[in-house]
Amino acid sequence: MRTHHLLCVCVVAALLAGCTNDRGSPTVAATTGKAPAGTGGSHAGDFGPPQGEPVHAVLTSPPNVPPPTNRKAPAKVIVDLEVIEVDKEIAEGVQYTFWTFGGTVPGSFIRVRQGDTVEFHLKNHPDSKMPHNIDLHGVTGPGGGAASSFTAPGHQTQFTFKALNQGLYVYHCATAPVGMHVANGMYGLILIEPPEGLTPVDHEFYVMQGDFYTVGKYREKGHAVFDMQKAIDENATYVLFNGAESSLTGPKALKASVNQKVRMYVGNGGPNLISNFHVIGEIFDKVQYEGGTHAQENVQTTLIPAGGAATVEFHTEVPGNYVLVDHAIFRAFNKGALAILEVGGDARTDIYSGKQVDETYLSDKVASTEAVSIAAQANAAGTLTKEQQIAAGAALFKGTCSTCHQDAGQGIANVFPPLAKSDFLMADMKRAVGIVLNGLTRPITVNGANYDSIMPPMSQLTDDEIANILTYVANSWGNSGAVVTKKQVTEARATTKRPEGAAH
């Protein structure tokens, strides 16, 4: 107990130190407390004309997020975003031609404040093959800017909008065929901060899911090309965070420390699939959907629609690797939807112990495994008796054999043959050793009844254990027979072939 108390004190001290040193403002208290009243939406989002000199928006590549705007008044914000078509790895050894906003998938993160007037410049690189445009879900106006930003290769366009609604919004290309432009990676996030700003946190990350469709198979080496039919069928080859299988793993894993507050801006570019966003080993303290101000708390998995976004927040307590997945879990393990958050720091065994026990478990039917170890020791010492074998065999029988043959060896009529008073069993104990080791898949007749079930091989049992089980069976429930020795089993194992033992 003493050590536990000491540990607690240390952690609290570290927590306090972290708060004041990093930001100069408290990080913990801010989320609790009053629920915000309604924001009034776009109708209440116009704070008047922009003030002061125009500012250039800081754009960041994923997983980085621009710093808070820290503005108290509406500004004119200039956003310069360049469309570039780039060849990059989608998986190890697999190249793909991505169409990008700013050279990355997802595109550059844009951060403005509610009420800002945004002068948007879209530049289409001269090497681009395609015309492109941008539809920002944070724009109020037809098409979200798409028609106004339609840009030929080697050209640039400009349009202006006022950011009336706060929230986290997807942007994407809306040039025909829209699905293909989105499937090639043309999406990103724009954060429109509430006028009062967001509460400070220790880390902000930018993560965006997308599904990809290639003619080749998952991880098929070479240059993968877009497969329109698979896209129409919504049969994704890859489901990825940040546009590549290794974008957030290994050396590129997200990094934080214990006792920190982490905020992730999580978007889903689609084009087709809904994300079931989950961080293995964490619970989101808070999830804010889209531009919502009423956070949901204590969320395990959150849906993020294609073309939608959520802000998730959690506090780190225990060090280790936390795996970000799409919990439609085949996407994680067979299509690439995996990312890692590495949390460093001292262990917190009071919260999570790590593995404390790893031992054999034979289900609650096993009265005691003591007899088994006594028999094993006695055998090693050369003093094993028939009674010790029977006692050990009885313990092993429960949980291993009794599942099918039942506790009193009576079996189940027509399905599992009886062992009690079994003419088949008692006729040939050497055969019985072979059946336990190798299983049995042919029809047999036991006490006049026919059985045609499959018994899996039990070769995972040791020679000791099999000898003891059979000795027990041969001397129980009205059977009376000889002892089966370990040596007999060892010989049978050495002279017959079998598949892997069943993992009972």
Place this chain on the structure above:
Amino acid sequence: MSGHAVHSVLVSIPAGRFESVLPPAAGIKEVSVASFRIDSIPVSNADFANFIHRSAQWRRDRIPRVFADTQYLRHWESATEPGATLRNQPVTRISWFAASAYCEARGARLPTWYEWEYVAAASETQTDARKDDAWRQRILDWYSTSGRGPLPDVGQGVANAYGVRDIHGMVWEWIEDQAGMLVSGDNRQQGDPDTMRFCGSGAITMEQKENYATLMRIAMLSSVQASYTTATMGFRCAADRVTR
């Protein structure tokens, strides 16, 4: 380096009717195309240089800005010569005005959208291969590669059923009725189909809704104005059946 120059010939295309992805009006599915002729290959840099030698007002250093943007023929070695490596590649960074002038000097014109689409629907074996998934995927493959590498020489592609080459997989191509592509830059608008003929809600007006390859041509053509030039936009000429 670039092998033998391949010279374009005007190939005769028989008249016909087909379902365009851009129906001329609501309820009308088929479009009639009168017989016409079209270049078997795109116009090369060498071809265009010959034109410029005779019509110096189309040189990059003399062309009025209203007829071409600043990138017009900027990749050429000089105002009059493309340079050896570019000679047999398709001419690009070319404005609609310059392309039209070139064709006019030959007693020809740019193909209309329907003419271009009609010819471009052909595979090596079929005049309308648009339902051939494998053929369509081959076209789409071009869009799945970046535009950074050098362009291939003209005339290397396999001829389609009409004897026309390189209509897919090489460059975008100007069409005569460019200004008539009244297509919204936001192709998803669900508005009036008369004003927004190809809406991305595609299914409403796009007769061949899966024909993404054609859709991308339309998107590209509708993103540019007649003075624009891009690194992957070239052209070929067409002519009525009886010329002059």
